[in-house]
Amino acid sequence: MNTSVMKSATTLPALPAAAPRRQRSPGWLLVSPSVAVLLLWMTVPLGMTLYFSLIRYNLLYPGENAFVGLENFEFFITDAGFMPGAINTLILVGSVLAISVVFGVLISALLEAADFAGRGIVRVLLISPFFIMPTVSALVWKNLIFHPVSGILAALWKLFGAQPVDWLAQHPLLSIVIIVSWQWLPFAILILMTAMQSLDQEQKEAARLDGAGPLAIFWHLTLPHLARPIAVVVMIETIFLLSVFAEIYTTTSGGPGYASTNLAYLIYNQALLQFDVGMASAGGLIAVLIANVAAIMLVRMLGKNLTDKS
């Protein structure tokens, strides 16, 4: 407001109408293609999903596409899988976030503090799980580690004379959490390790002179310094963890029952196993809603953190 008043006051009376317009138009012209493409990209699928969610659309009954109002939403929410799916999604996101942040901070702090030969190799090894495709890592975990007969854990259990655990059957959600954490912990380490290196050495030295031991330095200097990268890790991981699918599909297929079904898997289940595209679309919109609520809450919680520090 102030600046525009100032501007009009200082510009010459002959020019004011032409000058701002000429400045604005090429800008709009130049960005319009990308804006248009993005709009199309976003609005067409969203519009189609909205449309599908309001009609009866079952692949088993082609041609019967009557308008049904909010019936699809009602069915999706009252579906037996919805509550377990929503709760599992929250548990999955929450526990993987907790694991990757806590262990990410500890591992990168240890790595920063310790000075040993081959530190570079250890760093690469720590980060490498992130580069493995979710399907591949899930299969590796399923067949080589969790498998009750041929898995490493089974061999370990047998070594101590215990009954091997059928992880995917007995602790399906825990198993998924472990697999997904294994993939996302490296991401946290990657971000936090680089952030750790940017901690001012003189600050640490000043703290040492002030009588702070390694623990006090970690608590009073390192952790506050990591607040922002931790916020970044939490935000990015939340986005990806809300839509975990491949790990569930290749290992437990959401089972037993709905024990390891999350919302993404439930939607897939509706659309391609029960052929009810209308209900799946309704589920998709509900998932978008939940993701947005979670995102807004996170931004509120951490956004201050992000903008606060300079």
Add this chain to the structure above:
Amino acid sequence: MADLKIRNLQKGFDGHAIIQGIDLDIRNREFVVFVGPSGCGKSTLLRLIAGLEEVSSGSIELDGREITDESPARRDLAMVFQTYALYPHMTVRKNMSFALDLAGTDKQEVERKVSEAARILELEPLLERKPRQLSGGQRQRVAIGRAIVRNPKIFLFDEPLSNLDAALRVQMRLELARLHKELQATMIYVTHDQVEAMTLADKVVVLNGGRIEQVGSPLELYNHPANLFVAGFLGTPKMGFLRGRVSALHADGCEVALDAGCTLRLPAAGTLDVGSPVTLGIRPEHLHRAPPEQAQLMVGTDVSERLGSDTYCHVRTDSEENLTLRVRGDFTCGYGERIGLTLDLDHCHLFDADGLAVARAVRQAA
């Protein structure tokens, strides 16, 4: 009390000797400045005293207590860093009280000490701010405040003013000098800026290549540099050097034939032999312009630098040696002219072949 004794201190990194055997005594309430070119080991020496680096050999003693292997926090020293090293997420108050809080000092005591330090440094209105909301000079004051609240035996400063702009640097320099008087504290100060060294110090330690070149009061060093390095390092513009040989010896001095083409009779009382090579040093303010018939030396002029109060004329002798002379601000001399110079013989410094100063005759001692 704060008497620091450093004995034969050595420090090497990966086989490179950075500090090569330093002996130094720092007395209570002294303001000591370590000065030298970059890489001379002055910062390393300070960090060794602070305990941030491990000593390779030698000893450091504070008030008769051996602190060579003591942890930094237990040495009763406080340090102010070049980048201030304030804790960015803590308020000014918390920054200053951090050390006391860690030590578990009584809350009221902490409060008293912090407000006392804030009063001295005029930081009271800023106590609840975060470091990023402060200007460079204010941050510097907080860093000093953080040192003051600990009431250390010795304050250590590692180039504290080099991140400030020129005007602020002058102001902070004055404040530091005032602080030294007010707190009656012992301070060790590292800088590469010889103006800071000259203005602040009670005692200047000139370091070069990990060794002490000379220790003394600023004027002692300026007027009686012990060797060529100190002579060339202190003073702006630099002292001019002329090569020559001793041509004759007298009871009260010697005659020196300069390569630049003149023979001077100097009151030097050192042990010189006829024919031995010497270097004559002369500061810009002791060179004077003279008409050619009275001149001791004829030189060609190079560029001049006008500062307003003074003009520095850079001149070149016939033996291709550069000299600078300091003349009045309204004086101009053209480029490439030939002018005559006289040298103030009482203020010439003579250095022998090893670069060590030759003692002057008695009448110069005063």
